[in-house]
Amino acid sequence: MVVKTYNVGVIGYGMSAKVFHIPLIQVTPTFKLHSIVQRTPKPTDDASKDHPTAKIYHSATEMFADPSIDIIVITTTPDTHFTFTKSALEAGKHVLVEKPFVPTSAEAQQLIDISEKTGKLICVYQNRRWDTDFLTVRKLMADDTLGRVVEFETHFDRYKAVRPENWKGNLSMDQAGGVLYDLGTHLIDQVYVLFGMPKSVTAVFSNQRNDGEAEPDSLTVLLGYGTNGPLVTAKAGVICVETEQLRYWVRGAKGSFKKFHLDVQEDQLKAGLKPGDKGFGIESEANSGTLVVLEGGKPKSSVFKNVEPKTYATLYDGFMKAIEDGGESAVPVKASDACDVLKIIEAARESARTGKSVTF
Structure with a gap:
């Protein structure tokens, strides 16, 4: 053949x-x-x-x-x-x-x-649909380990006090530049995969660097999914001085999951590793998330390791x-999905501009 x-x-x-x-x-x-x-x-x-x-x-x-x-x-x-x-x-x-x-x-x-x-x-x-920690969150939700999700926080916070000299720092939002189209696209796409289109979008943009530039470098976007749906917070900041940066905090009727640190694949690719190489996509167990569930009416905490990586390949x-x-x-990421994510981004821009929530 x-x-x-x-x-x-x-x-x-x-x-x-x-x-x-x-x-x-x-x-x-x-x-x-x-x-x-x-x-x-x-x-x-x-x-x-x-x-x-x-x-x-x-x-x-x-x-x-x-x-x-x-x-x-x-x-x-x-x-x-x-x-x-x-x-x-x-x-x-x-x-x-x-x-x-x-x-x-x-x-x-x-x-x-x-x-x-x-x-x-x-x-x-x-x-980042194939970040191993995101796949871990998806499994916890699919297995109903957390129960009905009431709040979902996804963070991409860092300490980067100098604006980058590339499209992420130089292009305007009208040109799809800046934090909303860079990190915001990742955050909102993951939320879209989990929950679909929101019913409302409320956004606040800011310039945490205070560097005199007009374009924002940080964002907080609240995505509402109705009275019985989750409240989603998508956040990216550049002045976040922490030894461990929060990545996910998911709260449900049966339990919660909190995860720090970013997926390791980007750093591994930069170091010259490829999918298929030994250890690719595998995060240190020391950086595993924390799962808390109710047992006998009381919260019980345990370490919850990431699922086996599927990798960006x-x-x-x-x-x-x-x-x-x-x-x-x-197609693994359809253009129609990306179009919906852009509609959410456009609603976030409108909300930040007017100071009002935008409803779909």
Whole structure:
């Protein structure tokens, strides 16, 4: 039986490409790193030296015109995502695009329509759906260990006193820059996976750095799910001096779960490890979460280790299978999901601007 190999082209050669995408392409069966767009190679940053078997282009237009490419991965700044995704689809390529998908839900819907017309698939790189601690939370909820969830807190707090010199710090929110589209996209996407679309959104943005910049660097977003639904808090701050940063605090009718520390996969990828390497995705047991449940009417605490990691490679593997035979319904992170997340983000912006809750 002949197994088809899919040629993958990557637009951009920054950290996203090097850390999050090329290593996952390399461990995905039937995917081959075919080419890379790097506009301005440097002596110490040259894709042709790092990947001598890959074709190197200096513009995305050249890549779109290459008929041998099946899939294009877009890792450039989010203000370019709409144009590049549209061009790739219209050139007959499947597309995997970094988060945030595009600046607006209207643009997302346009791309969904083009995807349907061309028959080419879009997958959005919401990799933190495969954070091991998030999968642990999902298991606790699926097993009804916590009972009906009444409050759900998800945090991405850090101490970063200097604004980054990249799109996360330089692009405006209208260009899908800043904390809301960077960390907020991760936080809100995970909430969307668990609970779906909220009934109300209330948001407060702030500049915790007090650095004179107009764009906020921190956020608190409250997502309401009706009288009987959970109250969700999504929070990201940059002036948080802690030895252990809170990640999740989930409270339910039967118990609660509290977890500190971030998933380890990003740091492992930066260190050169890949999915499949020994220990990849496995967090130290010392950083395990704490589960508290009622026993005999009294709260009892225990250490609750993370579930076995599925790793970020699961996203790429799922996209491979969707392209092979699954179609749009099998895409691991659908463009329609990302469109809904953008609608929540737009509601948060409206709430922060007006000081009022926005209802769906």
